[in-house]
Amino acid sequence: MGSIDINQNHPAVQVDIPIIDISGYLAGDPDAKRKAAAEFRQACENQGFLQVVGHSVPEAIQQRFLAGIASFFALPLSQKEKVSQTKSKCHRGYERVGGQKLDELDDSATPDQKEGFSVRRDRPLGRFLQGPNQWPEPEPESKPETETEETKAEAELSKIPTATKVFDHVQFQESYMAYFDAVHDLSKAVFRLLALSLDLSEDHFDAFAADPDGLCLCRAHHYPPTPVDAAGRTRGVGAHTDFGALTLLLQDEVGGLEVLHKPTGTWHNVPPIKGAYVCNIGDLMQIWTNNRYKSTMHRVISPLSGKDRYSCAFFNDGALDTVVECLPTCRVPGQRPVYEPLKVEAHLVQRYLQSYGAAGTVLVS
Numbered sequence: 001m002g003s004i005d006i007n008q009n010h011p012a013v014q015v016d017i018p019i020i021d022i023s024g025y026l027a028g029d030p031d032a033k034r035k036a037a038a039e040f041r042q043a044c045e046n047q048g049f050l051q052v053v054g055h056s057v058p059e060a061i062q063q064r065f066l067a068g069i070a071s072f073f074a075l076p077l078s079q080k081e082k083v084s085q086t087k088s089k090c091h092r093g094y095e096r097v098g099g100q101k102l103d104e105l106d107d108s109a110t111p112d113q114k115e116g117f118s119v120r121r122d123r124p125l126g127r128f129l130q131g132p133n134q135w136p137e138p139e140p141e142s143k144p145e146t147e148t149e150e151t152k153a154e155a156e157l158s159k160i161p162t163a164t165k166v167f168d169h170v171q172f173q174e175s176y177m178a179y180f181d182a183v184h185d186l187s188k189a190v191f192r193l194l195a196l197s198l199d200l201s202e203d204h205f206d207a208f209a210a211d212p213d214g215l216c217l218c219r220a221h222h223y224p225p226t227p228v229d230a231a232g233r234t235r236g237v238g239a240h241t242d243f244g245a246l247t248l249l250l251q252d253e254v255g256g257l258e259v260l261h262k263p264t265g266t267w268h269n270v271p272p273i274k275g276a277y278v279c280n281i282g283d284l285m286q287i288w289t290n291n292r293y294k295s296t297m298h299r300v301i302s303p304l305s306g307k308d309r310y311s312c313a314f315f316n317d318g319a320l321d322t323v324v325e326c327l328p329t330c331r332v333p334g335q336r337p338v339y340e341p342l343k344v345e346a347h348l349v350q351r352y353l354q355s356y357g358a359a360g361t362v363l364v365s
């Protein structure tokens with residue numbers, strides 16, 4: 001296990017975000033399995049954040065996906081709004097800058113300075129958040145009937161490759177779903193490691209994590225650059241904990257993700273590692289483990305002037321009917337659990353309403 005010292009700005013505070021190589025575990029090596037489970041246990045008990053390398057998601061799938069989302073976000077706003085999340089009954093599609101406010105620490109915080117695109121499993125419209133995805137359609141090409149000087153000039157201009165021209169809606173959807181499937185598979189393997197790390201049977205979370213109707217959200221983000229005068233302090237995403245059980249985040253090389261060291265109230269950078277997954281524990285896992293595993297607060301600082309940042313968070317929120325209650329290995333006999341048992345669906349409804357305000361009510365009405 002390697003680790004990075006991220007404390008340049010806060011030399012007195014030690015925050016360790018370990019880098020865990022799971023290739024041996026995935027290859028079926030029993031020693032590597034024990035070692036990886038122990039490393040997960042330590043990381044989750046400590047900071048609740050780690051980075052996974054040696055995983056199963058091919059670099060080519062990541063690269064195609066990142067190229068696809070960058071070309072989508074470069075489209076004109078009017079085109080992106082055609083697949084706006086506000087048109088979806090199940091929260092799919094495009095979310096414009098400021099569409100969500102995740103900050104849980106500061107009521108006066110501005111909405112998140114990010115735009116997003118949300119995809120889940122494609123299903124008929126059903127229970128909370130279940131339904132069809134929204135995908136961008138090709139723009140109809142208009143052909144002028146008679147050629148004039150003006151239309152000739154326009155035709156010349158249209159030879160210039162613009163973002164609209166390079167956007168390929170078929171490639172976007174295909175690369176997105178290939179990425180979704182690959183990261184969903186990885187999340188199932190990570191849940192297995194989490195089970196082992198908690199001294200449970202390896203398949204303990206399988207039904208939750210692999211349910212074909214379970215809620216998984218794959219949300220791509222674009223963080224536009226911030227002006228120099230606001231450098232370092234604008235919120236790409238406000239301080240929050242993740243709602244679900246497990247998050248796997250792919251980030252580009254720009255950086256900006258920070259985790260909170262609660263005892264000192266200091267923020268620490270999570271350094272980008274090409275192709276790695278930042279893996280963090282969400283609230284459901286903290287409840288399951290009776291506070292043994294930490295759902296740590298984090299935020300994103302907007303990138304400096306001139307730089308666009310792209311990332312993608314995959315949240316495996318699991319089967320809606322699961323009752324989350326203190327795991328048998330997370331309390332001593334006779335000890336009362338910290339939390340009352342709760343249903344995944346009820347928990348998610350509450351957190352969506354909090355972060356989306358009135359716009360979230362469409363999901364539960």
Ligand SMILES: O=C(O)CCC(=O)C(=O)O
Pocket residue numbers: 221237242249251257298299300311312313
């Ligand atoms: O983009 C990132 O680095 C983090 C995003 C995040 O925390 C979230 O979507 O919950």
Ligand SMILES: [Fe+2]
Pocket residue numbers: 240241242298
């Ligand atoms: Fe998050």
